[in-house]
Amino acid sequence: MENIALVTPLEPYNPYVSDPVLQRAVEREGASETDRSSLALFGAEVGSEETFSWGADANRYSPELVTHNRFGDRIDEVRYHPAYHQMMNLSVTNGIHSAHYDGSPGDGSYVARTAQMHLVSQIEVGHACPISMTGAVLPALREQPDLASVWEPRIRTRSYDQRLIEPSLKTGNLLGMGLTEKQGGSDVRANTSTAMPVNGGGPGGEYRLTGHKWFTSAPMCDAFLVLAQAPAGISCFLVPRVLDDGSRNSLFLMRLKDKVGNRSNASSELEFTDAAGWLVGEEGRGIQVIIKMVNATRLDVTNWSVALMRQSVSQAAWYLMQREAFGAKLIDKPLMQNVVADLEVETEVGTMMVMRLAGAYERGPIDDHEAAFGRLGLAVAKYWLTKRSSPVVREALECVGGNGYVEESILARLYREVPLNSIWEGAGNVIALDVLRALQRSPDAGEAFVNEIALAAGSDRTLDREIARLRQTLATTVSEADARRLVEQLAHCWGASLCLRYEPAIADAYIRSRLDREWGSEFGSLPSELDLAGLAQRACPVTE
Template sequence: MATTIAHEQHGGLTASPGGHAAPEALAAPRGYATHDVLNQPAPLTPYDASDDTALLEGVRREGAGWAEEDLRRLGRLAGSARVQEWSEQANRHEPELRTHDRYGNRIDEVEFHPSWHHLMRTAVVEGLAGAPWADDRPGAHVARTAGGLVWGHTDAGHGCPTSMTYAAVPVLRRQPELARVYEPLLTGREYEPGLRVPGEKRGLLAGMGMTEKQGGSDVRTNTTRATPTAEPGVYTLRGHKWFTSAPMCDVFLVLAQAPGGLSCFLLPRVLPDGTRNTFRIQRLKDKLGNRSNASCEPEFDGTVAWLVGPEGQGVKTIIEMVNCTRLDCVMMSAALMRKTLVEAGHHVRHRSAFGARLIDQPLMRNVLADLALESEAATALTLRLAGAADRAVRGDAQEAAFRRIATAVGKYWVTKRGPAFTAEALECLGGNGYVEESGMPRHYREAPLLSIWEGSGNVNALDVLRALGRDTATAQAFFAELALSRGADARLDAAVSRLEDRLAQGSQAGARRLVEQLALVLQGSLLVRHAPSAVADAFCATRLGGDWGHSFGTLPDGADLGSIVDRALPAP
């Protein structure tokens, strides 16, 4: 590899191939005769990625205040120059597929840059994979989501395997004999890469394989076949998958057509006897973003897998995994918003134009405040969803009903807002933001993924319609949440009334508008209850009251821009 990083947990040194000190250790070069470097911001790093008032308030509110010290430590680590360099390197040195070893044996392995492994190890050690399922403390799932919001300031790609590992645990619990074997390893805090017998490792990662090229989100059209063997619960699979990320994971949850219909299976890369399971990687995807993470097309041919849940109930079985990963899509979009807001805020604090700092110029201040509103609303919603998930796991039926609909609503809206948000934040840096070394193009390429992963906008909008139509408890739980803010803001109350009228229509063609309204009134309700008046008032005036343009930076004249910006940006 071009660069080697020596690392022990959270310590370590950066060195060049020749063993010399890293560039950051050298003195800055003297100015050149032709020009001096003036009016350029100093590097953002090091900074504290947890220095986010809305985040810390939400963590306390949702029952995970006990995790604050760890979040602050993780935030300082995420914003360090060393870890930000890992993120850049993991994306610059993309994973490489090795189908065969030097002797011609089929191995189907993916090689990653050391920086990827440093990021993965930290994420697992910090409990961002399956750890909350082994933690009995109330708020454990909130703490994990908050950790993702903070650690999301690094690289988005490695969040995929940690998310799928987290989401696999509740699915495996539907098959207790499998859960007894795999759950302790999926919920542990040991990162042990490499394909070996799962039971001989100290920690495991899990992936998922649902979609096929002929159906995409319509998984009922899957053609992969599952044939029972003489051993109860054991099948062999034959077919292919179209988009399976993180193929270096130890086990996968996949869907295949069994005699009784579409079913869910656990597929290990290495079988208990030490032989490689058939998992032929046809190619790695050449993706728009998410470049540090490998996504592949695997082929199954006599591949051994264990049934999870009853035959014919594959979607019902794996849907819990989808609910968990959808929450992570919301979380990762909110983290990306926050990261790019911090980058934009740092730039405009230190850059001057036309005789004044950018942050002191009214129009730029309006843009930054509008982005700050969007970021806080996304963060508040993310943590509310995490709180619902945490309480649902502990048996709260109303929170489970709220989570069912609100997660799909949040997945639709927050991930849709991400690309436009990231583009506006990039524009705050001007041409400096358009060059690759700023990091902003990487964030911009990442943003669209999160609205596609785990169901595109249409899939989530239709899922909301189904949830509302199948069980009255979901709508009741949602409106019970909104009722907590009734009377606090007339614009919010009017928006809730309009929403009730639209719900009565139930049109599939209007599903997107319905879900948008659901999301905005939910965010408005959270901000009215929990955010300062400057934030809540500006949000309700624009997102609910209609006093807004068609782009960021169009807050009304009466908005308290200074208070909004000061609350949002980390301490200088």
């Protein structure tokens, strides 16, 4: 039988060069010309056949927990496939975990770093968990300057050192966090793990921790920020895996979670038995300290959702550009154009939201509007984009048919990956309630968010109508039961505003479908008189 190649793989390609919406957003949010040039080079590296292969192998061969060595000594180590270490090395040497710490608010360094994260997590997102946590830890750790002075230089290197040895002897350190327990989940105030002071304890002082963490990802990190109950209440502690004398701390890995997706990233059940930890900040202020880390990881989780959307839609469009059926390329079929156009519009809006938040996060320390806008905007985007990513990836997989529903296809892995992002760093209800809290406790956040949307006022009558409705809604007390509906309203209005201001070619499609409801319940139901062919073409990757 003649072997006919009907479709060639997308890789190698450059996901940065192929994404003009991302490029425009990165420039608009302040990344320097030097950083933008570096992103183009990084995109080529990320989109190589070798990196795609690493991503596949890191997930095909799951991490293995080794609790004891051959002599019966407890070692509690996780062993990874070499491809995982290659992905970690790629991200660390390119500074995704720390390069933004070298910048200053407003210089665009965090925006560039967020774009890097967007690119690499399209190919393999499991390894991005410890990269994200390390990239988020310093704002929390700096609540205790003496601890930060020791650990910050260890983090701010570009050397990936996988050895489990005394942290000071390593060429680079990675940090994680442990928050949830089996009895409380997201309700961390219900945590029962205890922390007893040694020699009086106090900020920066030593404590002994006993208890457990139900989900601790990346357990081979060199240290973790952990919540536990101190005498004055829930508090934050820095807990290293290996102590300064080279001995192992009393942290025990009970088992690894057998997860649906995110297979490359080991997630463990962790127990402490009189483990040494050092208090970060004041006793009783653990949540206020750790939230500074969670806010940054929450942005990364949102970014991952959009990255998975982007890669899935790119893979689908690439396939449809080549695949012929019923006498024509599938990308030229009107109904398929409607599907791809709809997916592309959703993905482009998500890209603009994430990069806008990266700019707000970076400029927040020096700009009150950006800080207030980001407070609400991050919660809205985290809820909405992590929800939208699952149907987008599912529909993209369906575009490829049975060839997408096999393990050789990256789409099968991305499909298993997407649900996690709406769970960790706050599941849907937690985030929707966070939006209500932000509106109640920080009225300036709601005002800043609506003012941001209103930057497009006068450009479209439908959006003007929705802004008026939104202002009326926010002037009332929104009930808890209506929280999800409110977040959806905020997200749609924000998306329309971004389209009108920055990507007008997709504005009509977005507004008519998402605001005017000229849309069905599934992707591919845009009004037929739109330029569906032109919108679908925006999804097609450029490989030259």
